Amino acid sequence: MPRMKRTTFLWRAYVGCLETLLLLLAGASALHAQEGFKTETSSGVSNIRIAVADFKPASVDPQTAAFKHTFDTTLFADLGNAGIFDIVSKSLLPQADPGAPAEIKIQQWADAPTSAAMVAFGNFSVQGSKIICNGFLFDAKNLQYPQVLAKQYNEDASDDSARQIAHRFADEIIFRLSGGSQGIAESKIYYVKLAGANKEIWQMDYDGANQHPITHLGTVSISPRISPDNSRLAFSSLGHDGFQIRMFSLVLNRMVNFASVGGTNLSPAWSPNGKDIAYSSSRSGDPEIWISDTSGNSPRRITNFRGPDVSPVFNPRTGSQIAWISGRTNLPQLYVMDIDGSNVQRMTDGGYATSPSWSPNGQFLTFAWDRKYGPGAPGGQDIYVMEIATKRWIQLTHDGGRCDFPSWSPDGRHIVYANSPDGKATHMKIMTMLADGTQKHELTGAGADMPNWSWK
Amino acid sequence: MNAMHAGIRKTLVIAATLISIGAVTGCHKKASGIDPNALGPAPAPPAAAPTATITADPLAIDLGQSVVLNWRTQNATSVTIDGIGDVSTNGTQTVAPSTSTNFHLTAKGDGGSTEANVRVTVRVPVAPTAPPPADNDMGTDAAFHENVQDVFFDYDSYDLRPDATAAASKAAAYLTAHPAIRVVIGGYCDDRGSAEYNLALGENRANAARTALVSAGVQASRLRVISYGKEKQFCTEDNESCWQQNRRAQFSLDR
Numbered sequence: 001m002p003r004m005k006r007t008t009f010l011w012r013a014y015v016g017c018l019e020t021l022l023l024l025l026a027g028a029s030a031l032h033a034q035e036g037f038k039t040e041t042s043s044g045v046s047n048i049r050i051a052v053a054d055f056k057p058a059s060v061d062p063q064t065a066a067f068k069h070t071f072d073t074t075l076f077a078d079l080g081n082a083g084i085f086d087i088v089s090k091s092l093l094p095q096a097d098p099g100a101p102a103e104i105k106i107q108q109w110a111d112a113p114t115s116a117a118m119v120a121f122g123n124f125s126v127q128g129s130k131i132i133c134n135g136f137l138f139d140a141k142n143l144q145y146p147q148v149l150a151k152q153y154n155e156d157a158s159d160d161s162a163r164q165i166a167h168r169f170a171d172e173i174i175f176r177l178s179g180g181s182q183g184i185a186e187s188k189i190y191y192v193k194l195a196g197a198n199k200e201i202w203q204m205d206y207d208g209a210n211q212h213p214i215t216h217l218g219t220v221s222i223s224p225r226i227s228p229d230n231s232r233l234a235f236s237s238l239g240h241d242g243f244q245i246r247m248f249s250l251v252l253n254r255m256v257n258f259a260s261v262g263g264t265n266l267s268p269a270w271s272p273n274g275k276d277i278a279y280s281s282s283r284s285g286d287p288e289i290w291i292s293d294t295s296g297n298s299p300r301r302i303t304n305f306r307g308p309d310v311s312p313v314f315n316p317r318t319g320s321q322i323a324w325i326s327g328r329t330n331l332p333q334l335y336v337m338d339i340d341g342s343n344v345q346r347m348t349d350g351g352y353a354t355s356p357s358w359s360p361n362g363q364f365l366t367f368a369w370d371r372k373y374g375p376g377a378p379g380g381q382d383i384y385v386m387e388i389a390t391k392r393w394i395q396l397t398h399d400g401g402r403c404d405f406p407s408w409s410p411d412g413r414h415i416v417y418a419n420s421p422d423g424k425a426t427h428m429k430i431m432t433m434l435a436d437g438t439q440k441h442e443l444t445g446a447g448a449d450m451p452n453w454s455w456k
Numbered sequence: 457m458n459a460m461h462a463g464i465r466k467t468l469v470i471a472a473t474l475i476s477i478g479a480v481t482g483c484h485k486k487a488s489g490i491d492p493n494a495l496g497p498a499p500a501p502p503a504a505a506p507t508a509t510i511t512a513d514p515l516a517i518d519l520g521q522s523v524v525l526n527w528r529t530q531n532a533t534s535v536t537i538d539g540i541g542d543v544s545t546n547g548t549q550t551v552a553p554s555t556s557t558n559f560h561l562t563a564k565g566d567g568g569s570t571e572a573n574v575r576v577t578v579r580v581p582v583a584p585t586a587p588p589p590a591d592n593d594m595g596t597d598a599a600f601h602e603n604v605q606d607v608f609f610d611y612d613s614y615d616l617r618p619d620a621t622a623a624a625s626k627a628a629a630y631l632t633a634h635p636a637i638r639v640v641i642g643g644y645c646d647d648r649g650s651a652e653y654n655l656a657l658g659e660n661r662a663n664a665a666r667t668a669l670v671s672a673g674v675q676a677s678r679l680r681v682i683s684y685g686k687e688k689q690f691c692t693e694d695n696e697s698c699w700q701q702n703r704r705a706q707f708s709l710d711r
Contacts, residue, residue, distance in 0.1 A: 199687075220687045223652060242682035243655060264659040264683040267652045280656055282683075285663060287656035308656030325653055331612060332653045352612075354650035368650060381650075404650055423694070425647055425686070450651070 047086040051116035052076050056099030059125035067162040068124045074163045078170030078185040083413050083434045084178050088116050099123035110140040131157050135169040184409045188454045190224040194447040208443030223267045227274050228455040234268035259296030267311045272319045278312040302341040317362030325354050334367055357407045366406040366415055383417050396437035407453045416451040506532035506565035508572040513697040516577040522552040523576050532563035594637045594709055603630035607665045607705040614660035628672035638710040641665050643683040646699035655685030665705035680710055
């Protein structure tokens with residue numbers, strides 16, 4: 001497998017529809033000249049420059065200021081997190097915040113120093129028990145017909161509502177300007193929260209807000225995996241007979257049945273159609289990959305090789321392949337096979353590889369890898385992305401302590417993962433980054449592990 | 457000593473890593489503020505406080521056996537261990553205490569002083585006083601653990617070591633003499649590596665121990681296997697003696 005230097009990669013700039021048009025007009029020769037592989041992340045140079053005005057308060061209700069502050073900061077952060085915008089610093093914006101299309105002088109926003117290509121603005125009011133919010137997106141380069149988007153939101157007055165409205169408006173903007181890619185501001189992250197000797201499954205918004213528990217089982221529950229339709233959560237839980245697959249319904253807000261069998265049962269994974277669960281089961285004595293329906297019925301064994309086989313994940317685009325971790329040749333390596341167990345292909349060439357996650361477009365695997373694993377070896381466990389077709393890889397984290405459990409965002413532009421700066425399990429915290437390794441930041445404090453990003 | 461050098465190197469790497477993290481994290485947004493990486497190096501800190509660790513392997517011995525003490529310090533100029541005296545800043549020593557002993561290490565340096573402790577338990581044999589167990593008796597935990605001893609594994613391996621077969625014969629003899637006993641075999645891993653893989657590996661370890669007992673004549677129906685992976689640790693220190701303690705198949709009475 002060729003070791004590719006990071007500098008040789010040409011990252012494809014993630015371009016919005018306007019840039020795409022320009023590119024098409026200019027001819028696609030630039031694309032043909034590219035080498036290496038591309039993830040759907042931005043390179044920073046051709047990002048759309050967007051100005052985000054603080055929304056104009058349109059009511060005198062005393063709650064307005066606090067909710068509007070939540071809204072403004074959330075919207076600003078969402079657009080920044082998207083990785084496709086160059087956001088104008090708020091100090092460079094024109095003095096007056098426009099609240100409606102009639103109030104904006106778009107030329108002011110197009111001129112230096114703002115120099116915005118796009119402007120998001122609007123008004124925000126609290127009327128009775130409701131938040132009324134009008135959001136607009138204007139194209140500053142189109143003076144005659146600048147309006148790109150107009151949205152009205154009417155929700156219960158609460159801090160969480162203000163945040164969710166901002167997420168929805170941000171996703172609308174991202175959808176319009178990213179060339180049709182869905183935003184992720186409304187997506188959720190499920191994870192394991194340490195609670196003394198126990199571990200429970202928790203949920204949070206994609207930006208780390210709204211952290212709250214899902215399970216209260218009083219035991220060790222790990223490996224949460226959310227169903228593609230966000231209705232059910234599969235995980236593995238320690239009971240009297242060891243670890244078993246468990247299922248929680250987010251619709252019914254209670255545990256639902258999943259057949260218990262002998263042995264250790266681990267690391268469930270949803271097929272993209274939501275009808276099957278792949279997981280590791282040692283019911284036959286040796287941990288192998290099995291697939292059953294979502295109640296644990298009709299189980300069938302997929303792998304048959306002595307040694308640990310764990311952490312399966314379906315190709316979310318086709319549903320016809322599984323990537324997983326196998327210790328059949330001693331140290332754990334990353335493999336890919338068809339869901340009938342044929343066409344087994346080893347992906348990593350050594351070291352200690354674990355915790356794969358398959359990108360939404362089906363082209364990439366991200367996983368944790370310690371390439372120099374062994375007693376006294378200097379290696380660290382870091383997050384890598386591999387292009388499946390070529391087995392070429394890049395390293396996304398460097399010298400930041402132990403990293404594990406990467407999980408793709410629904411738009412394939414972000415990766416959430418767990419990181420422990422000193423390697424101690426209790427110091428694990430959840431981080432997120434763009435899929436090219438930039439814009440790393442924390443979502444939780446210490447004591448959070450095994451993040452899993454929702455499918456939408 | 458090779459392992460010790462590796463340990464020191466690892467400590468330095470961790471220290472360097474922590475410093476670099478301190479510089480990098482906290483930068484939540486690229487768009488605003490000053491990039492901390494662009495700033496010059498921080499001013500030299502004052503003399504660092506000494507750090508010290510001391511371990512004993514094994515932690516528990518029978519009377520007459522010996523243990524290896526292993527200590528490491530940083531930033532220390534003088535190191536003493538009570539009962540041994542002045543010692544070098546890093547080293548090992550074999551001791552054979554006659555009673556359970558706390559080994560107390562004091563490290564002094566320019567940045568202050570620090571202490572570290574390790575307790576070695578010495579098992580002094582006592583004459584058995586309990587009556588011989590009846591057939592329906594599961595026996596005492598102590599007698600069980602003396603005869604059915606935990607199995608330890610090499611790192612990332614679930615292959616039984618050569619001495620495990622003899623231990624399995626002894627365990628099988630005891631279990632045959634006490635037919636009421638049922639056994640839980642727990643599979644454990646050290647806390648390096650990844651949680652899901654370690655649970656599968658722990659399953660293989662517990663199954664290896666189970667297979668050894670079955671081969672030695674114990675009925676499979678009396679044995680129950682549970683993998684705990686790295687979810688239940690016997691100790692949490694970052695050293696080989698602790699990792700070795702955690703890489704085991706542990707036998708317990710299944711009451």
